[in-house]
Amino acid sequence: MRKQSKGATCLGAVALLLGVLAAGSSHASRHALAGQSATEPVKGLYLSGWSAGNPSVLRHFVELANRTEINAYVIDVKEDDGRLSYPSQVKEVNKIGSWVKKYDPATIIAELHRNHIRAIGRIVCFKDPILPVKRPDLALKDRSGKVWKDNDGMPWLNPYNKGCWRYLVSIAKEAVALGFDEIQFDYVRFTQNGDLSTVDFGRSKQPRYAAINGFLAYARQQLPHVVLSADVFGIICESAGDTEGIGQYLELVGKDMDFLSPMIYPSHYACGQEVNEVAFPIPDLDPYGVVYNALCKTRSRVAPVKGYRATIRPYLQDFTASYLKPGTFQTYGAEQVRQQIKAVYDAGYQSWLFWNINGEYSEAAFLPKAAATLK
Numbered sequence: 001m002r003k004q005s006k007g008a009t010c011l012g013a014v015a016l017l018l019g020v021l022a023a024g025s026s027h028a029s030r031h032a033l034a035g036q037s038a039t040e041p042v043k044g045l046y047l048s049g050w051s052a053g054n055p056s057v058l059r060h061f062v063e064l065a066n067r068t069e070i071n072a073y074v075i076d077v078k079e080d081d082g083r084l085s086y087p088s089q090v091k092e093v094n095k096i097g098s099w100v101k102k103y104d105p106a107t108i109i110a111e112l113h114r115n116h117i118r119a120i121g122r123i124v125c126f127k128d129p130i131l132p133v134k135r136p137d138l139a140l141k142d143r144s145g146k147v148w149k150d151n152d153g154m155p156w157l158n159p160y161n162k163g164c165w166r167y168l169v170s171i172a173k174e175a176v177a178l179g180f181d182e183i184q185f186d187y188v189r190f191t192q193n194g195d196l197s198t199v200d201f202g203r204s205k206q207p208r209y210a211a212i213n214g215f216l217a218y219a220r221q222q223l224p225h226v227v228l229s230a231d232v233f234g235i236i237c238e239s240a241g242d243t244e245g246i247g248q249y250l251e252l253v254g255k256d257m258d259f260l261s262p263m264i265y266p267s268h269y270a271c272g273q274e275v276n277e278v279a280f281p282i283p284d285l286d287p288y289g290v291v292y293n294a295l296c297k298t299r300s301r302v303a304p305v306k307g308y309r310a311t312i313r314p315y316l317q318d319f320t321a322s323y324l325k326p327g328t329f330q331t332y333g334a335e336q337v338r339q340q341i342k343a344v345y346d347a348g349y350q351s352w353l354f355w356n357i358n359g360e361y362s363e364a365a366f367l368p369k370a371a372a373t374l375k
Helices: 002-022 055-067 091-096 105-114 162-177 208-222 287-302 334-346 369-374
Strands: 043-047 072-078 118-124 182-186 227-233 259-263 273-275 278-280 315-317 352-355
Touching (some): 055 105, 118 162, 162 208, 182 208, 182 259, 208 227, 259 315, 278 287, 287 334, 334 352
Parallel strands (some): 043 072, 118 182, 182 227, 227 259
Antiparallel strands (some): 273 278
């Protein structure tokens, strides 16, 4: 009961802080560095809400950061099941019951900040199986007016709908008020898992990338002093325009973000894929080559774009893609992780994040704190 009471007290204060944020205050900036320099490269790992909420797991990762170069953790604020990871004071969230308590934000953020670790709050955006059912007016719909579903039977939010934008940004504002140093928007795209030719997008005749860019611009307008980032498909760094039809156009999507994180997972590239005019027969077997060439191509495309705000900070692979055909994947460990980090540096970038959905990382790959400082 004491723990629940502590969370309720913290969240009770959030309502006051949200009003300050809505007024465009720089309140968020007081958390923005978490004891780090504004120019310090981010070297982070993803942790699920359940992992962050497990005291022994959190303690382990704090100790990992204290002894290695790791200085940031990406933690779920809102997952792809549509639920927030903690009791929320956002009116619409409470109305539809879209939260489950995985952790107490005040506790974990205080612990991270006490150890000079950046807390990045991940918000899954338009993939949401709850809100489209509770609010069909916000959902993608088919031409008969029914809620459209992808090939897995999953409804999606309509990125053209500004009601969706307001819902997601209200969650971001609360997360900032709770102390997160940065908001990371994930699934900031249209689905590609289904026949979108059957979707009625409403009155808008704008291209899909205009909807995604519009949402990110709205987030920036509503959170002017907050560090914002977005995750994008790695393949958009290679493909021209919005070839994938998901609304992610490399030269435009970083205009309002501080960081852009292309998910450059070697296992996600097709065998024979060309990256930066280099063909990779089996991409998963060449993590350095894939990451290096993807980032070189990215740099060559965004460098000439005037006013491109985002710094590139890739998501990298620390998992074994055993679901692939035998012979087309390898076991990933410290060597493969270090190869990808080297590729980031060789391509002229300094920051990186690693993804493992289970939080099982190749910890031997990360340099000791002293060695990383010297480097």
